Amino acid sequence: xxxxxxxxxxxxxxxxxxxxxxxxxxxxxxxxxxxxxxxxxxxxxxxxxxxxxxxxxxxxxxxxxxxxxxxxxxxxxxxxxxxxxxxxxxxxxxxxxxxxxxxxxxxxxxxxxxxxxxxxxxxxxxxxxxxxxxxxxxxxxxxxxxxxxxxxxxxxxxxxxxxxxxxxxxxxxxxxxxxxxxxxxxxxxxxxxxxxxxxxxxxxxxxxxxxxxxxxxxxxxxxxxxxxxxxxxxxxxxxxxxxxxxxxxxxxxxxxxxxxxxxxxxxxxxxxxxxxxxxxxxxxxxxxxxxxxxxxxxxxxxxxxxxxxxxxxxxxxxxxxxxxxxxxxxxxxxxxxxxxxxxxxxxxxxxxxxxxxxxxxxxxxxxxxxxxxxxxxxxxxxxxxxxxxxxxxxxxxxxxxxxxxxxxxxxxxxxxxxxxxxxxxxxxxxxxxxxxxxxxxxxxxxxxxxxxxxxxxxxxxxxxxxxxxxxxxxxxxxxxxxxxxxxxxxxxxxxxxxxxxxxxxxxxxxxxxxxxxxxxxxxxxxxxxxxxxxxxxxxxxxxxxxxxxxxxxxxxxxxxxxxxxxxxxxxxxxxxxxxxxxxxxxxxxxxxxxxxxxxxxxxxxxxxx
Numbered sequence: 001x002x003x004x005x006x007x008x009x010x011x012x013x014x015x016x017x018x019x020x021x022x023x024x025x026x027x028x029x030x031x032x033x034x035x036x037x038x039x040x041x042x043x044x045x046x047x048x049x050x051x052x053x054x055x056x057x058x059x060x061x062x063x064x065x066x067x068x069x070x071x072x073x074x075x076x077x078x079x080x081x082x083x084x085x086x087x088x089x090x091x092x093x094x095x096x097x098x099x100x101x102x103x104x105x106x107x108x109x110x111x112x113x114x115x116x117x118x119x120x121x122x123x124x125x126x127x128x129x130x131x132x133x134x135x136x137x138x139x140x141x142x143x144x145x146x147x148x149x150x151x152x153x154x155x156x157x158x159x160x161x162x163x164x165x166x167x168x169x170x171x172x173x174x175x176x177x178x179x180x181x182x183x184x185x186x187x188x189x190x191x192x193x194x195x196x197x198x199x200x201x202x203x204x205x206x207x208x209x210x211x212x213x214x215x216x217x218x219x220x221x222x223x224x225x226x227x228x229x230x231x232x233x234x235x236x237x238x239x240x241x242x243x244x245x246x247x248x249x250x251x252x253x254x255x256x257x258x259x260x261x262x263x264x265x266x267x268x269x270x271x272x273x274x275x276x277x278x279x280x281x282x283x284x285x286x287x288x289x290x291x292x293x294x295x296x297x298x299x300x301x302x303x304x305x306x307x308x309x310x311x312x313x314x315x316x317x318x319x320x321x322x323x324x325x326x327x328x329x330x331x332x333x334x335x336x337x338x339x340x341x342x343x344x345x346x347x348x349x350x351x352x353x354x355x356x357x358x359x360x361x362x363x364x365x366x367x368x369x370x371x372x373x374x375x376x377x378x379x380x381x382x383x384x385x386x387x388x389x390x391x392x393x394x395x396x397x398x399x400x401x402x403x404x405x406x407x408x409x410x411x412x413x414x415x416x417x418x419x420x421x422x423x424x425x426x427x428x429x430x431x432x433x434x435x436x437x438x439x440x441x442x443x444x445x446x447x448x449x450x451x452x453x454x455x456x457x458x459x460x461x462x463x464x465x466x467x468x469x470x471x472x473x474x475x476x477x478x479x480x481x482x483x484x485x486x487x488x489x490x491x492x493x494x495x496x497x498x499x500x501x502x503x504x505x506x507x508x509x510x511x512x513x514x515x516x517x518x519x520x521x522x523x524x525x526x527x528x529x530x531x532x533x534x535x536x537x538x539x540x541x542x543x544x545x546x547x548x549x550x551x552x553x554x555x556x557x558x559x560x561x562x563x564x565x566x567x568x569x570x571x572x573x574x575x576x577x578x579x580x581x582x583x584x585x586x587x588x589x590x591x592x593x594x595x596x597x598x599x600x601x602x603x604x605x606x607x608x609x
Contacts (some may be wrong), residue, residue, distance in 0.1 A: 021556045022572050026547060030470045031557075037471065038062035044399070056406040066155070067469040068394065068402040073142040073560035074305045076233050085235035086316025088242045090131075092384040093293050094324035095245035096181045097377060101348040103333035105288055109281045111332045112271050119285035120329050121322075124224040126524070127290055128321040131297050132314050133452050136465070139300030139310055143561045145299040145392070146399035147468045152450045153491075155471065156482035160491070161447050162396045168295050168440060169393035173385055173596075175426055177223070179328035180381040181216030182351045186374030188215065189358055196358055199222050208424040216424070218414065223390070224380055227411035231391040232306045234383060234536035239378035248376040251369070252353065253331045256338040264337030266346065283522035289325075290524045294441030296388050298448050302395055304385070305596055306314055389415055439502045442523050446494030446531040450487050453532055458539060460550045466557050467548065473482070476548045486538040488562040 023031065040062075043049040061069045087133020092100060106116035137148050145165070149158035188211075189196040200209045226234070257263055273281060290297075300317070307313035332348065339353065340346040347353045350373055357366045394410025405413075438600075455461060467476040479485070504512040519526050556566060556574040566573055 002433035025546075026474045026553070027466070027554060029474060030466055030472050033472045034064070034067075034466070034470055037064040038067065052406075056409065057401050063403055064469065066402060066444050066471070068398060068406060070398045070406045071144070071146060071402060071469075073465055073558045074232075075142075075558075075560050075563050079142070079306055079308050080232065080310050081235055083304070083312040083316040084239050086307070086313050087301075088235065088239040088270065088321035089387060090296070090317050090320030091246075091324045092238055092380055092387065093296055094177075094326075094328045095242050095249070095380045096384050097183065097349055097351070097381060098176075098292060099325065099328045100249070100332040100350060102292070102329045103290060103336060104346075104348040106285050106329075106340050107266065107269075107314060107333070109285055110159055110271050111278075111281055111285060112269050113267050113337070115271070115278075115282070115331070115335065116158065116285060117326065118325055118329050119282050120289055122282075123286040123289045123438045123524075124322040124325040126286070126326075127293060127297060128318040128369075130448060130452075131300050131317055131321065133456070134337055134448050135300040135313065136302035137455055138449070139313055140461070141463055141465065142305045143465070143468070144301075144302040144305055144395055146395055148301055148451055148455075149399070149447075150468050150477045151463060152447065152454050152484065152487050154479040154482050154484040155477055157476065157479070157484055157488060159400060159490070160263050162399050164401075164443050164447065165295065165299065166393055166396045168443065169389045169396070170414055170417055171421050172392070172440070173389040174421040175189050176381060176385040177219055177391060177418060178212075178216055178423035179392075180219040180223075180378060180385060180425065181212060181214075182349070183215075183377040183381050184219045184222075185211055185215040186351055186354045186370050187378065189355065190370035190374065193358075193362050196362070197530040198357070212424065217380070219382070220418075222378075223386060224412070224415055226382070226386050227390065227394075227408050227415060231303070231387065231395075234387060235306075237379070238383045239385065241376070242324075244372075244376040245380040246566070248350075249328060249331050252350065252373065255344065256335050256353075260338040262338075263334050264338060264339070264341045266337035267334065273496070277425055280521050282517060283525070287520075287524045289523060291439065291441035293321075293325075294391070294448075297387070298444040299392050299395075302392060353440050386411070401434035439505075439520075439523075440500065442498040442502070442520075442527065443495055444523065444525040446491045446560060449494070449528045449531045450490060450535060453535055454487070457536070458544070458549075462550050462552050464548050464551060464553050465560075466553055476546055479544065484544075486535060486542065489538065490531045490535040493534060494527045496605075497530055498527065 034476060043052045055063065056068055058069075061072070062070075063069075102120075103113070103116060107113070108117070111119070137143055137151070144163060146158070149161035152158070153161055185195075195211065198209075198211045200211075202208065202213075304313055304317075335353065336346040336348050339356075343356055354370045354373055358370055360508060360578055374606050390411040391407055393414040394405070394407035397405045397410035397413060398407060455463070464476050471482075472478070477484075497516075498520055500513060500516040501518075501523070504510055504517050505520065552569050555572045559574045561569065561571065563573075565571075
């Protein structure tokens with residue numbers, strides 16, 4: 001920081017005039033305050049020197065307790081995701097083992113295949129619509145989920161929304177890794193008949209097989225190097241993985257239906273539900289499907305910020321949600337139905353089907369099919385897990401510990417800690433986890449609802465970026481002591497009302513309250529009401545009064561907007577060099593606001609004129 005500029009006789013520092021003609025007094029205070037927050041202070045003790053060496057690499061960019069390069073709005077050169085990138089991002093959770101086997105859960109509700117597909121089509125259209133609405137902070141202002149939590153809950157309150165998703169990311173990462181390990185075993189089974197028939201050497205008390213542990217370990221090791229790849233760079237391999245898996249599923253479906261001479265008995269199965277029961281089961285089917293992708297809906301801004309254009313993003317995510325989400329589930333049900341007639345058992349996962357083929361005839365044809373199917377599902381499983389759990393957790397942990405955690409370190413953390421959840425118990429014991437998975441959306445749906453209301457209704461689609469990185473009480477997201485208590489209250493309401501229904505599902509021996517169970521069955525529809533309506537009422541009764549509400553920054557502080565975007569937002573361009581704008585303004589700002597003459601501090605911002 002330079003020393004205070006010389007004050008001419010008229011009282012206005014010459015090199016401050018250009019800045020204060022654009023920045024308001026509040027902007028000036030925040031800019032200067034962020035300077036202080038981000039100062040690179042030389043450590044004076046051994047402990048501080050150790051901490052200094054542990055800081056994330058940030059080049060010439062500043063870091064603070066609120067900021068590091070991974071949290072900043074994405075620059076134009078990094079926004080390279082087009083239609084197929086977003087189609088693949090939403091294709092990944094659909095071209096995956098969990099979606100392929102979704103039919104088993106839906107048919108267990110006493111719905112037939114036709115009714116299940118009808119519920120899925122409705123669910124996918126609703127999910128795609130909500131995702132489009134939730135993606136706009138990323139598309140228009142190029143920020144991720146972590147910063148939107150500061151907008152919703154406040155600078156300090158954001159830790160609640162962030163920790164919700166960190167917890168989900170760790171658990172689901174372990175779950176998806178175990179499924180990925182089963183996919184790796186399809187490849188290994190195609191290599192060796194001895195591996196296919198490997199006997200378990202673990203005691204009966206250990207709820208896993210030896211080959212399952214090998215597959216899980218190998219899958220974890222395969223994923224680990226991708227922690228060092230920028231999330232914006234995995235779009236191309238994700239596209240390849242999606243299309244490989246699509247061809248594998250088409251091949252499996254064509255072979256099984258042709259070999260069986262039709263879709264099998266499950267396709268023609270009759271159901272006997274009353275109209276009232278059928279309505280609630282449709283709602284529950286929609287909710288089950290939504291819950292599997294709810295975390296991806298919530299963190300859509302993490303990836304929509306990489307969009308090269310709005311239309312390609314909207315179209316890609318809409319079609320990537322609706323088309324694969326319907327086709328893969330239908331294919332899984334038809335394959336299971338054909339298997340029931342062919343092999344006497346309805347196989348709901350590709351790993352079971354491949355194992356049946358290899359066990360029946362370990363021929364070169366069967367081995368080639370097993371290898372290609374295994375490679376395809378392993379790839380889709382890996383990039384699904386990385387984008388929606390690994391990188392997501394890294395982004396969130398970077399928001400909690402910006403000085404010491406970036407996306408790479410956070411991703412490595414979740415890769416290592418995911419072992420703790422012991423995902424093998426989810427599949428090989430009577431654990432209620434798979435039942436509880438239907439509730440995951442219950443924890444993020446209030447956040448999605450609040451985000452949409454806050455962005456469109458409260459802020460009218462306009463937010464300030466510099467306020468995300470300040471501890472100033474004049475910041476737009478400071479609220480009350482750094483917490484937006486209105487959104488906190490509504491979050492608690494939305495989650496708490498679903499807890500009884502979750503308990504009844506996990507413990508069916510309990511005497512259930514019908515109203516609570518029905519609320520749980522349809523929480524995708526009910527949570528937005530019980531969260532959104534109170535939030536609108538509270539913001540009406542206790543409105544947020546802030547001078548920067550429904551405004552954008554007067555200057556592109558982070559060089560993240562194109563010329564067209566700057567013109568549409570009425571924003572001044574920032575420093576076009578690689579130098580950070582704070583450093584650029586350093587020559588134009590005094591050491592403290594006290595050094596700015598009164599006549600300058602009172603000068604109106606051009607943007608507010």
